[in-house]
Amino acid sequence: MKNQTNLINIFKFFSALLVVSIHTRLFEDVNSTLSLVFTKVISDIAIPFFLIVSGYFYIKSLNTSKKFPLAYLKKILIIYSLWSLIYIPYQLIFVNYNLSIFEKIKFVLSNYFIYGSMYHFWYFPALVICILTTWGFAKINKLNIAAIASIVIYIIGVLGCSYYSIGSKIPFLNILYSSSQFTHIRRIFFMSLPFFLIGYFINKYFEKLVKLKDALWKIGIVILFLFAFEMILVFSLNLQINVIITFMLYPLGTVIFVICLLFNIQMYKETDMFFRKTSNITYYSHPLIIILITTLGNIIGFKVSPTILFVLTCGFLIIFSAVYFKISLRINKQ
Numbered sequence: 001m002k003n004q005t006n007l008i009n010i011f012k013f014f015s016a017l018l019v020v021s022i023h024t025r026l027f028e029d030v031n032s033t034l035s036l037v038f039t040k041v042i043s044d045i046a047i048p049f050f051l052i053v054s055g056y057f058y059i060k061s062l063n064t065s066k067k068f069p070l071a072y073l074k075k076i077l078i079i080y081s082l083w084s085l086i087y088i089p090y091q092l093i094f095v096n097y098n099l100s101i102f103e104k105i106k107f108v109l110s111n112y113f114i115y116g117s118m119y120h121f122w123y124f125p126a127l128v129i130c131i132l133t134t135w136g137f138a139k140i141n142k143l144n145i146a147a148i149a150s151i152v153i154y155i156i157g158v159l160g161c162s163y164y165s166i167g168s169k170i171p172f173l174n175i176l177y178s179s180s181q182f183t184h185i186r187r188i189f190f191m192s193l194p195f196f197l198i199g200y201f202i203n204k205y206f207e208k209l210v211k212l213k214d215a216l217w218k219i220g221i222v223i224l225f226l227f228a229f230e231m232i233l234v235f236s237l238n239l240q241i242n243v244i245i246t247f248m249l250y251p252l253g254t255v256i257f258v259i260c261l262l263f264n265i266q267m268y269k270e271t272d273m274f275f276r277k278t279s280n281i282t283y284y285s286h287p288l289i290i291i292l293i294t295t296l297g298n299i300i301g302f303k304v305s306p307t308i309l310f311v312l313t314c315g316f317l318i319i320f321s322a323v324y325f326k327i328s329l330r331i332n333k334q
Contacts, residue, residue, distance in 0.1 A: 026307060050123070
């Protein structure tokens with residue numbers, strides 16, 4: 001039986017594939033401009049979308065209970081810890097094998113608690129900080145202040161990324177942008193927290209957004225056009241040090257999520273669940289699959305191109321997820 005299901009899990013799946021495209025450098029072997037568009041422009045929406053989804057549902061839960069989110073944090077940390085048991089040994093054995101015992105201990109602790117146990121897992125420490133920060137401000141009934149402040153923080157972050165040639169000339173900010181820790185600071189405070197707190201505005205103005213439902217597609221097209229124009233402007237004037245966050249990415253992420261939230265499609269419950277689980281599996285495990293495919297290619301003497309690597313990685317993960325999901329359904333029905 002088909003149910004009315006919103007588009008969130010489908011776009012999460014699409015976002016997970018975009019993350020894979022970044023880490024496989026999709027189309028780099030075909031055309032550099034095409035690769036730039038996919039891995040540096042279109043893919044920019046992926047992580048912000050994950051953050052907005054998490055922020056919206058968590059902040060929505062705060063409306064009914066402001067108790068410490070122990071169960072939620074426990075769930076996140078279990079997933080993160082289990083995958084870290086795979087990625088940390090790999091890095092110690094094959095990447096940082098020449099470190100001393102003390103340096104290895106420092107490496108493990110700093111990566112797990114601060115930087116992420118693998119290059120894509122910076123998301124987990126950042127998410128934990130977002131949850132704790134949001135809970136803290138909600139506890140003292142100042143979440144509105146945090147949400148508004150996050151917009152200002154986001155603008156500062158944009159000036160250090162897409163508009164670096166301008167931001168780097170601003171006193172005090174230039175010190176921040178030149179810091180060796182700016183990438184880490186940007187990920188948590190100038191990117192993760194602002195997108196996470198978009199959930200506050202969506203929850204607060206939800207009824208008004210519902211009234212705009214029929215116009216959302218038109219609004220989305222306008223914002224998408226402005227986002228594309230901003231990207232062209234930034235690259236044409238060579239303003240950027242990177243384009244990970246831009247001014248128009250903030251409203252673009254918001255309108256995409258709201259469209260996914262408010263518009264439903266006919267879909268089997270199992271299909272919706274498949275998209276959700278596959279997006280998670282893809283995000284968690286894709287670096288492992290990339291490593292395995294690349295290593296196998298080297299062993300047999302075949303250089304795996306970026307585009308083929310993307311196709312093989314996504315294909316394997318989708319097939320694996322489908323088999324895993326089907327087995328899980330059978331076990332649950334027994």
